[in-house]
Amino acid sequence: MNFDLSDEQQVISDLAAQIFSGQSTVERVIEVESGDGFDRTLWNELAKAGLLGLCLPEEHSGLNMNMVELALVLEQQGKTVASVPLWSTSIGSMAVAEYGSKDVRSSLLPAVVEGKNVVALALANYGANDVMNPSVTATDTDGGVKLSGGKPAVSFAQHASHVLVSAKRADDSIVLALVDLKAPGVTITPVEASNRQPTANIEFDVTVPATHIVAGLEGNGREALRWVHEHALVGLCALQLGISQGAIGIMSDHVKTRTQFNKPLSAQQAVAVRAADQFVTTEAIRVTTLNAAWRMSEGFDARQDVLVAMYWATEGGHSIVIACQHLHGGIGADISYPVHRYFLWGIQISTELGGASQHLSRLGKLIASR
Amino acid sequence: MSMHIGDSPEEAAFRAEVRAWLSQHAAPRSDDGGNWHDDLHAHSIACKKWQRVLFNNGWAGISWPKQFGGRGGSHLQESIFNEEQAKFETHTGLFAVSLGMVGPTLMAHGTPEQQEVFLPKMLSGEHVWCQLFSEPNAGSDLANVATRAIEDGDDFIVNGQKVWTSMGQFADYGILLTRTEPDAPKHKGITYFIVDMKTPGIEVRPLVQMTGVAHFNEVFLTDVRIPKANIVGGLHGGWAVANTTLTSERGFIGGGSSSWSVDELIDFARERGLDKDPVVRGKLAECYARAQTLTYLGYRLRTAASNRTMPGPEMFVMKLAYAQHWSRTMDVAMEIAGAHGMISGDAAGDAMHWQHNLLGQFAIRLGGGTNEVQQNIIGERGLGLPREPSVDRDQPWRSLAKG
Numbered sequence A: 001m002n003f004d005l006s007d008e009q010q011v012i013s014d015l016a017a018q019i020f021s022g023q024s025t026v027e028r029v030i031e032v033e034s035g036d037g038f039d040r041t042l043w044n045e046l047a048k049a050g051l052l053g054l055c056l057p058e059e060h061s062g063l064n065m066n067m068v069e070l071a072l073v074l075e076q077q078g079k080t081v082a083s084v085p086l087w088s089t090s091i092g093s094m095a096v097a098e099y100g101s102k103d104v105r106s107s108l109l110p111a112v113v114e115g116k117n118v119v120a121l122a123l124a125n126y127g128a129n130d131v132m133n134p135s136v137t138a139t140d141t142d143g144g145v146k147l148s149g150g151k152p153a154v155s156f157a158q159h160a161s162h163v164l165v166s167a168k169r170a171d172d173s174i175v176l177a178l179v180d181l182k183a184p185g186v187t188i189t190p191v192e193a194s195n196r197q198p199t200a201n202i203e204f205d206v207t208v209p210a211t212h213i214v215a216g217l218e219g220n221g222r223e224a225l226r227w228v229h230e231h232a233l234v235g236l237c238a239l240q241l242g243i244s245q246g247a248i249g250i251m252s253d254h255v256k257t258r259t260q261f262n263k264p265l266s267a268q269q270a271v272a273v274r275a276a277d278q279f280v281t282t283e284a285i286r287v288t289t290l291n292a293a294w295r296m297s298e299g300f301d302a303r304q305d306v307l308v309a310m311y312w313a314t315e316g317g318h319s320i321v322i323a324c325q326h327l328h329g330g331i332g333a334d335i336s337y338p339v340h341r342y343f344l345w346g347i348q349i350s351t352e353l354g355g356a357s358q359h360l361s362r363l364g365k366l367i368a369s370r
Numbered sequence B: 001m002s003m004h005i006g007d008s009p010e011e012a013a014f015r016a017e018v019r020a021w022l023s024q025h026a027a028p029r030s031d032d033g034g035n036w037h038d039d040l041h042a043h044s045i046a047c048k049k050w051q052r053v054l055f056n057n058g059w060a061g062i063s064w065p066k067q068f069g070g071r072g073g074s075h076l077q078e079s080i081f082n083e084e085q086a087k088f089e090t091h092t093g094l095f096a097v098s099l100g101m102v103g104p105t106l107m108a109h110g111t112p113e114q115q116e117v118f119l120p121k122m123l124s125g126e127h128v129w130c131q132l133f134s135e136p137n138a139g140s141d142l143a144n145v146a147t148r149a150i151e152d153g154d155d156f157i158v159n160g161q162k163v164w165t166s167m168g169q170f171a172d173y174g175i176l177l178t179r180t181e182p183d184a185p186k187h188k189g190i191t192y193f194i195v196d197m198k199t200p201g202i203e204v205r206p207l208v209q210m211t212g213v214a215h216f217n218e219v220f221l222t223d224v225r226i227p228k229a230n231i232v233g234g235l236h237g238g239w240a241v242a243n244t245t246l247t248s249e250r251g252f253i254g255g256g257s258s259s260w261s262v263d264e265l266i267d268f269a270r271e272r273g274l275d276k277d278p279v280v281r282g283k284l285a286e287c288y289a290r291a292q293t294l295t296y297l298g299y300r301l302r303t304a305a306s307n308r309t310m311p312g313p314e315m316f317v318m319k320l321a322y323a324q325h326w327s328r329t330m331d332v333a334m335e336i337a338g339a340h341g342m343i344s345g346d347a348a349g350d351a352m353h354w355q356h357n358l359l360g361q362f363a364i365r366l367g368g369g370t371n372e373v374q375q376n377i378i379g380e381r382g383l384g385l386p387r388e389p390s391v392d393r394d395q396p397w398r399s400l401a402k403g
């Protein structure tokens, strides 16, 4: 048994911490927010450090690492609410590396590593947002698959070069396609996301060539979607871990320094106890996320582990950001104060790929029907 | 009188009368949560219009004495009216401070002149009021207010800063807490003023909130002249008056609102195809149980208000339970919203108002005293726990370290 990070993992984590905290300062986040929402300077730094190819195969100039290392990097992003499409690009490109044809891998991946290609993930759906039941329909045509329908709230769609989209055939089988966002028949409508990240709804009326059908031509679509879904969920957990730490960091500084009744807020037991609870929940997110990421990296069945982590990241993460906001009183309620960004990201991550109820429902089914 | 949880025949008749009148003068509420207003200016105009309609038809200030332009009815009738009104598309928020807080305060502590000048114009909607209590260093510790008022002939001259002043940008008058005797202990050197917001030296600067709306403001006061006739409750007597205002505020935040229904939430789940999900059902049931509790707490509070004069701990329980219910309901709503929960603004469709309510919850859990402040008071008054020993109650305010 050893739950410590390896030396190599520690190096990755430290490197990511250095880049994110060095680049994505509060001032920089505000500057990016008032621009187009994509911190390209930071993106280029991440590329230079090799972090955009962290989990990609060496043959495509990647570092060949896995989910634990990616989680460590996403955690650092969350801490600084940095506005870069790292989650979607990493998970999307990993899926292409895992399931894609040689053609699509070599056309997409090297440019991802260099920071030139950005991948968006269109996994969420209209309605009940059941990732395994895509709202875009797929119809086989000569030499490809025609996609029609829409996907809501796709993060960074307006800045991405490609989108990995899940779709469903009439027979309920599933297709994962890599779509060029410049292709005719792809309509991108920017919307305002809760966390103020660049986000758009996408409408598809486009035929994707067989080379760019990442999975689903050989009956492996459902398995591939499950793979992407689980990796995406663990990525969200890691981001939420960072968000939670960022939020409790700002909160604890605040309650130590703000005085009411002639003493610091933290001298009120009600405040100190509440603050401590948030720390406990953050640790729950941490251990469950690392466990899920590790099991996935090792190729073990991680379905339950992912859902446990996701339960903490959604229910727990949501309650952490609410508590941190609440403990700021009125000061946190106007947007010139930075804590609200963590609140907004926290609630966004809690709904991104289904809320706590959905994860609990699925977990309940898995554990009780054994 | 024996217990009866529900309308008496007279109350039922009153409710029917109210409903009939409302259905002639307002549209039924659409189920998209008409209580959210992006465009505050339009909202303020709609509020004024509706208040005028109420006033002209004798429905303004139902529990207020006739001499002030009220209806001379009971608190219970007023609650019934509010319950029914909430089922219609009506705008009322702009007058929350004047009718919910300032009116009751002036009726209890105002001079006859103040009552005569100000109360009728609150009811007619002519005057909008704001609450100038909180300061950067006086939030939960409200008695720490530092805005200075210094006597000068027939006036006081006021300097200082207020913050988080809701709807201050629309207000004609404010209720203002100031420090008039720095050498007295902090609760004993406070004076409560009525201030005309058009007085030179008052600057209102909106603060934008997460909802994207600037609902509250910073208010800077520089050499603002206020006549002595505008003091409420006597020189240095402001703390008791402020407490009346805060009690009314808790009452209206917790109690004055709608009937407690989770029907909209259940419909929302049904539209998303989630109403059969057992976990979602469990959460809906929890919200329902909380809503039912609020209904009964509200009944108890009303009974208390009609039978006794001093509200007991029920009011604090109500305010706390309301804040908890609101927060929990919005959590569940966001889960139900699915991907639309990630979008704000019009593109979110029917999920929009739930998200705004989620973001807006801090007004409820912080305003009128935070949840923890309510809990402290419940501990003291509900359970008789000793008040937390404090170092600062008896020392001169001036000698205390400033936060």
Ligand SMILES: Cc1cc2nc3c(=O)[nH]c(=O)nc-3n(C[C@H](O)[C@H](O)[C@H](O)COP(=O)(O)OP(=O)(O)OC[C@H]3O[C@@H](n4cnc5c(N)ncnc54)[C@H](O)[C@@H]3O)c2cc1C
Residues within 6 Å of the ligand: A258, A260, A261, A265, A268, A270, A271, A326, A327, A328, A329, A330, A331, A333, B130, B131, B132, B133, B134, B136, B138, B139, B140, B141, B163, B164, B165, B166, B167, B216, B362, B363, B364, B366, B367, B368, B369, B370, B371, B372, B373, B376
């Ligand atoms: C949307 C909104 C609208 C508002 N509108 C108005 C208005 O119109 N007019 C006005 O005057 N004010 C208004 N306020 C201010 C409001 O009354 C204060 O925010 C509130 O009293 C809390 O004070 P604070 O913000 O300074 O928080 P603080 O007092 O700094 O509290 C911070 C945290 O510490 C906790 N805490 C503080 N003291 C204790 C204690 N003794 N025991 C346990 N926990 C404690 C609090 O519960 C809170 O979680 C508004 C606030 C908001 C958010």
